Ligand code: HEM
């Protein structure tokens with residue numbers, strides 16, 4: 343009994359020492375894995391805002407936090423800078439339906455800091471988390487993935503799923519041609535002066551093409 | 562501590578003072594949340610100034626119980642040593658959650674030293690000690706039997722739990738080797754938890770032949786050991802390997818496990834302790850209105866398990882639709898609605914259970930009516 347206890351105590355102490363050693367090594371490796379040299383004053387300001395507004399209360403980041411709103415670890419790389427800027431400035435405007443994020447009435451400089459912060463976060467090496475989906479996203483046309491990623495479906499429905507705030511797009515391909523659709527994506531007011539649809543001109547050209555190709559295919 | 566050492570607490574005035582500090586800090590923090598006064602980190606939302614006040618309260622507490630212990634060290638038991646060890650570890654770990662760290666990954670690295678090393682380290686020690694104390698007190702089984710495994714459990718909790726912190730270092734910007742170390746060590750964490758369950762069951766079975774007075778305390782104690790095992794040992798193990806955690810990390814499955822483990826290991830234990838201690842303070846018979854106690858026990862446990870199951874199902878659906886199929890977060894949430902409604906119902910029932918429990922506890926805590934009327938102490942019958 344005594345020998346067992348001694349073994350256990352020794353093993354515990356050794357494990358604590360190993361843990362401290364791994365901590366030192368981790369902190370060293372994390373400098374490169376997180377690009378710590380890119381933590382500018384603006385990134386730090388963004389983190390302070392993130393904590394000040396208690397964003398982590400609803401959102402997870404690196405998978406930790408509230409489960410009420412989406413994980414923001416990769417928001418920057420999924421949505422892009424322009425989308426994020428518009429969204430943070432007025433969440434309801436760009437994302438009108440469903441569960442809504444409060445409008446914090448941020449100043450432009452604050453939005454800027456948050457976006458820079460989220461860009462830095464999106465570049466952290468997370469060992470491949472979150473995992474790439476294995477299912478439908480992979481088999482679907484590229485355009486449909488962009489359609490979902492940009493949340494077009496909160497307002498527009500296709501084939502019975504999606505929002506009702508804006509016209510149903512199930513047969514849009516038999517009503518409009520690709521040029522018309524591209525113009526609508528770039529500047530919704532080119533067709534209707536008081537359109538509430540946000541412009542997606544900021545999307546990369548390939549995404550806009552993919553989206554338009556997909557939509558014209560919906561006959 | 563005082564009861565174990567069969568002595569008085571070192572300074573009752575200091576203890577009172579500490580209670581007031583802690584109460585003020587706690588109430589201020591919670592009222593502050595309503596006005597968005599927050600540090601902005603999950604679980605450790607208290608603004609830094611309040612955390613510092615909590616540290617002061619902890620120092621007073623440590624000083625007070627350490628002095629109680631050292632002035633009576635000739636009667637030092639395994640139970641008290643474990644309790645003291647847990648308390649010191651708890652206080653030290655808290656310090657790592659205080660500073661603002663510019664690097665998010667590093668901030669979370671230290672944050673887990675509080676969250677994980679509390680629930681799977683320091684608190685387990687405190688729980689092991691409190692369970693041993695209650696078992697000795699309530700069952701009449703010998704100290705030698707009850708305490709037999711305590712040190713082995715403590716050593717195993719620390720041996721597995723410290724490096725087991727690595728199960729939170731898979732995806733937060735930390736090196737890849739944690740996927741191996743975290744998995745191996747955290748997968749062994751259920752071992753000491755199983756030992757604690759075996760301990761409790763063995764002592765409760767032994768106690769069947771002894772005259773038992775406080776069945777309520779024992780019922781909560783036994784149930785706690787079981788739910789502790791299910792929530793932490795089974796639910797925790799279920800998502801601790803990186804191959805699984807990669808998909809389940811930060812979903813409703815996490816919430817299911819968090820509730821199950823917290824409730825079993827610490828919530829139910831705290832209730833068991835109240836049932837163990839209150840009759841002694843008030844001088845009432847521990848088992849009075851059985852129906853009320855039974856209703857509180859059943860409603861709380863039934864609703865909690867109901868919610869945990871709803872969250873588990875919601876979590877599985879979420880992992881499948883969102884992580885495997887790639888459906889958008891908010892769209893998935895709309896498919897989970899029914900399970901959140903189940904949770905709401907469970908939560909309402911749980912609230913009712915809390916009311917019943919409070920009623921039952923206040924009943925037990927009320928002093929004998931004669932004393933209240935006459936306003937003078939009545940000799941307290943020994944239990
Ligand atoms: C049946 C009654 C209860 C209901 C309805 C309930 C509801 C909730 C809700 C809505 C959340 C937020 C989850 C999110 O971020 O989306 C939560 C989180 C949490 N609750 Fe409860 N709760 C209950 C009882 C308890 C009890 C008794 C405990 C402790 C013993 C507890 C501990 C926690 C913890 C630790 C979290 C954070 C979980 C995590 O981040 O994974 N809850 N609960």
Ligand code: HEM
Nearest residue numbers: 680728747750793797798800801810811815819822823826
């Ligand atoms: C009584 C003991 C325990 C309590 C109170 C507890 C509580 C919790 C809570 C509240 C969380 C959520 C943290 C967050 O918000 O991200 C969590 C996460 C976790 N726990 Fe436990 N736990 C206990 C024991 C265990 C054990 C023994 C294991 C493994 C065998 C375990 C494995 C995990 C894992 C893998 C996660 C991370 C889940 C994720 O990636 O989202 N837990 N625990």
Ligand SMILES: [Fe+2]
Nearest residue numbers: 677681728729
């Ligand atoms: Fe953990």
